[in-house]
Amino acid sequence: MIQIVEHTAAESPCAIGAALAATGHPVRVCRVWAGERVPDTVDGMVALVVLDGPPSVRARAAQLALLRAALEAEVPMLGIGTGARLLALAADGGAGNRSHVPHDEDDVRVLHIGPSAWGLRFTPVPHADGVYGRFAALVADRAERTTTRAFFTRRAAGWDERFTHNGPRYAAAARRMELRSGQRVLDVGCGTGRVPPALRDQVGPGGVVAGIDLTAAMLTAAARQGRGGQGHLLLADACRLPVGAGAVDGVFSAGLLNHLPDPRRALGEWARVTAPDGVLLLFHPSGHAERAARHGRPLAPDDPLTEDNLLPALRATGWHPACYEDAPHHFLLRAVRRAD
Template sequence: MIQIVEHTAAESPSAVAAALAATGLPVRVCRVWAGERVPDTVDGMVALVVLDGPPGAPAAQLALLRAALDAEVPVLGVGTGARLLALAADGGAGSYAPSDGAAPQGALHDHADHTDHAPAPHDEGGVRVLRIGPSAWGVRRHPVHPVPYADGVYGRFAALVADRAERTTTRAFFTRRAATWDERFTDDGPRYAAAAHRMELRSGQRALDVGCGTGRVLPALRDQVGPAGVVAGVDLTPAMLTAAARQGRGAQGHLLLADACRLPLRTGAVDGVFSAGLLNHLPDPRRALREWARVTAPLGVLLLFHPSGHAERAARHGRPLAPDDPLTEGNLLPALRATGWRTACYEDAPHHFLLRAVRTAD
């Protein structure tokens, strides 16, 4: 959902709303001028747009903008919204770039791919674009030119939002929960460790936890591969990796910020991949399995785990297993075969889900 915050009745979303509507994503407008309350969290948001309005620094808007910046939710501030964005970033290193109806060179890149530097401050067509961080942009209009010529910037922003929608939702959900994640699931630790040991890795081998969260399984992987081995944990949410580091789990392995479907590893880099509670939440499970096979050496192992049984979880939530559920045996095993894996074990028990597969030799 794209959240728009509207401060005055006169300042409607207009051009930016049209660009965002073209993404096909749902749009929700908070009309502050009509007494509507600004959301407390960014849960469920794929973008946040704060429009122009009267001067001031409303605490609720600043808190929401800070939460969006922390979770790397794409943010667009217009007029006063751009000023609030800068305040929310606490005077962060924003830089100005010219816009003539199209985003400036280097604008609106995913941070993992961004290499360009914004040009020097410049004003053209009555529009200036303020960049703060990897995905936050403010459009500041010159008072002499009340009509915004920022349609190109809005279009680029909308394209960014659409491209990142899935990962934005994930980051927004986990960022707010990262600090207390281990406290909420303290009883699961030994079960994760027991599952990891079923990978049967050997001393000196290389292990990867995809979707590692707070890194709770990294010590168990380190136990198997020993000091001569290599352990790494990958997660999409920076706050989760920060929580892992605070727990001292960075000492057990490398912590990497990356997409599970685009791992920053060479082909055949690891001997085993562990992943808990992730595959069925990815938009393209086969793409993920293929990527995990790419980074795994022949005869390496994949272990998928969840501390609750797959069928049991569906029953607990009062729903049957969907025919297209990627973790059902009839769907998962063919997907594994098609992506370079041979299934060795499939368990959907009342108290855990576990699959062990072996990377086929090329």
């Protein structure tokens, strides 16, 4: 969902609204001038746009809080006029070390804050469509990643407390990789880093362990728990790993594959970075079929974790399935990288 904040009826979304609607994502307008409340969180947002116009004192505080949350989660943002000034204030208020780099683009004053936030100092008339089009393209390109970051960023600090009881089960699953001393292993979608200690136990001090996650707040939480000492913590996309071909001996991933927009692409990328005879282990602390039943829904025919879908996808991407378990209390898949 694309959220637009409108301060006055005279400053409607118009051209930027049309450019964003063309991305195919639903557009929601919050009319603060009519008394509508600004959202409390960025959950579900793929973009945030704040238009020009005078906000009330109450609306201003709520918008600053929302903008800071969006900056932390790297939600693409565009502020116009008043929106740009609020964006700059939000960044100055502790949303992180982000530089403000103003420069002129086709006579439109643009303020860049971090990797995905733009501010237009004045409501532009000429040349604005180029800026709007580029922003819409950014939103469309990052939509899936943005949704993930928006969901996990505000939950990262309390994630371990919610799922402390699952720690031993993750460790037991990691041991089923049967890694050897000195080997190299990735935990893709590592979250707060519960699994790297168990992987370190297997590969020993001479091995290499790296936890990879898309959400910076999750890696920050892992570092605060002292888990950075168990291995490297890397910010990266699961489908674009910053690792060379055949560089690792194993990939562990828990609760991630079925949430990715293209699971087969992820399996192919994980195969690319894994050496021949390396191991892939997919895990979840509750059974896949059992989770669906618990939520009162049948397994969808195209669900990527069903045996009929997952095993052919593994074979097509260079893996040999060795074990498939969809038990009442866990889901586990173990596969071995085929030699090309």
